Amino acid sequence: MNGTKQTNKVELVEKGSILTPKGFKAAGIHAGLKRKRKDLGAILCEVPANVAAVYTLNQIQAAPLKVTQESIAVEGKIQALVVNSANANACTGERGLQDAYTMRQASAQQFGLDEHLVAVTSTGVIGEYLPIEKVTSGIRLLEPNSVEGSADDFNHAILTTDTTTKQTCYQTTVDGQTISIGGVAKGSGMIHPNMATMLSFVTTDAVIESEVLQHALSGITNQTFNRITVDGDTSTNDMAVVMASGLAGNTSLSPTHPDWEAFYETLKQACESLSKQIARDGEGATKLIEVQVNGAQSDEDAGKVAKQIVGSDLVKSAVFGKDANWGRIICAIGYSGCPINPDKIDIAIGDIQTLENSQPLHFSEEQATAYMTNEETIMIHVNLNNGEGSGKAWGCDLTYDYVRINAGYRT
Amino acid sequence: MNGTKQTNKVELVEKGSILTPKGFKAAGIHAGLKRKRKDLGAILCEVPANVAAVYTLNQIQAAPLKVTQESIAVEGKIQALVVNSANANACTGERGLQDAYTMRQASAQQFGLDEHLVAVTSTGVIGEYLPIEKVTSGIRLLEPNSVEGSADDFNHAILTTDTTTKQTCYQTTVDGQTISIGGVAKGSGMIHPNMATMLSFVTTDAVIESEVLQHALSGITNQTFNRITVDGDTSTNDMAVVMASGLAGNTSLSPTHPDWEAFYETLKQACESLSKQIARDGEGATKLIEVQVNGAQSDEDAGKVAKQIVGSDLVKSAVFGKDANWGRIICAIGYSGCPINPDKIDIAIGDIQTLENSQPLHFSEEQATAYMTNEETIMIHVNLNNGEGSGKAWGCDLTYDYVRINAGYRT
Known part of the structure; x- marks a missing residue:
């Protein structure tokens, strides 16, 4: 050695x-x-x-x-x-x-x-x-x-x-x-x-x-x-x-x-x-969601933003609905409490770029739905273009079964 | 004047x-x-x-x-x-x-x-x-x-x-x-x-x-x-x-x-x-939930605890399931980030006292279910016995319809 x-x-x-x-x-x-x-x-x-x-x-x-x-x-x-x-x-x-x-x-x-x-x-x-x-x-x-x-x-x-x-x-x-x-x-x-x-x-x-x-x-x-x-x-x-x-x-x-x-x-x-x-076996889940955030001011911020996205009931419901609803993703980024530049955000769902510099891109809804239907793991990529920090978080979709399980767990 | x-x-x-x-x-x-x-x-x-x-x-x-x-x-x-x-x-x-x-x-x-x-x-x-x-x-x-x-x-x-x-x-x-x-x-x-x-x-x-x-x-x-x-x-x-x-x-x-x-x-x-x-007309909601917290160290803390409880998906699901699941309520209190004394908490659901000094009480499950079934507004009363602060928060139950609405809102 x-x-x-x-x-x-x-x-x-x-x-x-x-x-x-x-x-x-x-x-x-x-x-x-x-x-x-x-x-x-x-x-x-x-x-x-x-x-x-x-x-x-x-x-x-x-x-x-x-x-x-x-x-x-x-x-x-x-x-x-x-x-x-x-x-x-x-x-x-x-x-x-x-x-x-x-x-x-x-x-x-x-x-x-x-x-x-x-x-x-x-x-x-x-x-x-x-x-x-x-x-x-x-x-x-x-x-x-x-x-x-x-x-x-x-x-x-x-x-x-x-x-x-x-x-x-x-x-x-x-x-x-x-x-x-x-x-x-x-x-x-x-x-x-x-x-x-x-x-x-x-x-x-x-x-x-x-x-x-x-x-x-x-x-x-x-x-x-x-x-x-x-x-x-x-x-x-x-x-x-x-x-x-x-x-x-x-x-x-x-x-x-x-x-x-x-x-x-x-x-x-x-x-x-x-x-x-x-995360994949969350109550009622049908999908694993992995969020990768880059370009944050620190790794800690990146992790916090990633976790805020993956924890949003609206994002989770959208994944269950196979809906590439990036609006809910940027919304969650906005209330994460981490420093961002509201005009510089990129978002991709799988390989499908949906937002660049906070401006909506044209993308194929069919392709997005196909991705969200076929894949076991839904990848959400965010670039905040605001620094060098990066981090990941994992979660699952919000489904009817989550509600069913938790409305009746104790009884 | x-x-x-x-x-x-x-x-x-x-x-x-x-x-x-x-x-x-x-x-x-x-x-x-x-x-x-x-x-x-x-x-x-x-x-x-x-x-x-x-x-x-x-x-x-x-x-x-x-x-x-x-x-x-x-x-x-x-x-x-x-x-x-x-x-x-x-x-x-x-x-x-x-x-x-x-x-x-x-x-x-x-x-x-x-x-x-x-x-x-x-x-x-x-x-x-x-x-x-x-x-x-x-x-x-x-x-x-x-x-x-x-x-x-x-x-x-x-x-x-x-x-x-x-x-x-x-x-x-x-x-x-x-x-x-x-x-x-x-x-x-x-x-x-x-x-x-x-x-x-x-x-x-x-x-x-x-x-x-x-x-x-x-x-x-x-x-x-x-x-x-x-x-x-x-x-x-x-x-x-x-x-x-x-x-x-x-x-x-x-x-x-x-x-x-x-x-x-x-x-x-x-x-x-x-x-x-x-709150009552939250997406998919069937009930208004009102949480009253007393005995916090400040009014601000009381409001924060109340909001944490009313925001818990598990508490919201339990209300939908008409389940007087006080365990989920005390759990939310514990992660609110506010100072508490873990051994001094009282919880009531409507008039039904379920926890006193953090110890479970015997109560009629039938009575609790009847309350949660019949009332339009579910009241959760918490006393932290830890100060003079008080505050309220409002929310709604988490239901199949919340998921249905949000899985398909955009499309």
Whole structure:
């Protein structure tokens, strides 16, 4: 190693999962919180894993988030992560907090760990008490293992109104060794700024200190998980956790490590992939919308404008209606609060340029409709021609099914 | 008058309109911008009226807003206001600006006025050029008068996807004289913060200087027009205009006038009434939602929290589903960005207390569903128990019809 930056390749691992990195096991079972589907899962590491986590910025935080933060505060490591779906254990007061402690205690006992090595989390309905007997009975049945199907069991166990599981895996080379980063997520509704009922769990076998990992995760979260929106609602239960087993045997990663960039990029790819999967599976969604903004005064502004566009109910409805309605896009740009030059904006939908220097162009409506009908991902390109900043955001269309799902979710 | 504050009664005038205050005439016709319905209207005052106006905070402002601002800048007076619907003349560049000037010029000619006494505005589709021939031909047919039906003609002429006209009228006593404040509005979609495709035109016969009127309108707008939301989108075309003919003959109003409070309250009632009518007629809406927040650290915070709740797609969907889902309400409170005590929140839906000190209460789901089914207006009461601030906001439910309307509006 000569200290110059290497850009080792980042490679997608087809069918890779949270079990691809060395040292992890998983389980997912039906514990009776949902009628039939899996609703309780665990990720277990062979060794105490260095950990980084980010949490919802909602001032109302669910009980398990508090308990998990306590666990991580002890030594920056966890060895097991236990999740239930169907009930968020949020807004449940003192009893909810006790239930979260009970859930952690039962898990520690089941896996023979100190309590502070266990993280717990919950997702589902807010404001109802956790059926704690079902949860603890379920925990006693959790037997994580590393066979292929276990990751899928876990992936299913954390879903609520999601229609599909979400997983990803990327690899790169650090110190000549392959290191893997696997991830799983759930999303669906309440997906917006600063984390939503978004749970993302990422595993890696890289050797990296918790503080360094935390720094990387925080930066990447701002460009990935915090750049998706389904409905503008920020949940009480969001969290993203990265566990690093350290079994890949590289020298400890930090920004001065020659392969740091490769590691960082790999982690970012994994988080971006999960983010897009979450946006694509937004409640009722039929399309993924990706907005790329260039020419902003800063990257932060670009991200903010992109997110404002992808969060506009009018833009989302237009995508559902296959209508290349750039008027709603420029309108959203105008109220983003970021500095713009109102006369210099370019907008394209896919390859179809619709606005140049804020002046409407003639374009084929048929071609635009065809693009919006045929493509799975609708690309919106904006150039503000006002600086060098760029950024992306992801979302989904607003459909009848979003309304149907959310008018009847609790009942 | 002895200088002590009087609180003269504010009285609703049944069927009162913009023509109730002395000195105003109106017209509304079909000029061919819409297929069949009225699409061009004017309010004309017998004398140059003192005027106050507030405009969208969207950085992209439609051409007519620029022209109207120029008119008002000359001497703070206008005598005629001309509005077309079906086309917003927004994002139409230099040609759009010329069209707005042409519209003003044609109006000035038709009514025999200096151009700077004419305000113009447009509402409808963004990004298409105004069919200016139809507009100018239409203007030459405008003959405002004061017969009863003329106000209704105007009320209709400014609508887009609105399902009903919106008007209001209140009266009070100033210097022993009756003064009237009438108003008309259109709203529907793109209704959010800081004005939306919300047009509100208010007439009064009170004697009041333009600067004083402007100050009153700005304060009132923050508590009324800026407290409604339909979909979180802020239009390029919003404006609220108040025209004061001065024909009531009172001594000029100002905050030191003994009847100032009565006048201010009357103007506020008129603006609040229009705001609620706009929210109730949000695209696809079946219910008006009114959120009252108390116990915030400031009135501003209370308004912000109220607006966050009423703007949540999840809360809006729950109201459509007649689901007393207070979890989504507390979630919105948590991400409002305002200081709260997460353990001290009370929430009631109508008279049904659902949360006390952030702890769920047992309540009858049947009773809650009955309330949400039977009432036209759904009241959400929040006490943050964290200060003395209070504020209200208004919105509507999110329905299949919102999606239907906005998936196909342009085409």
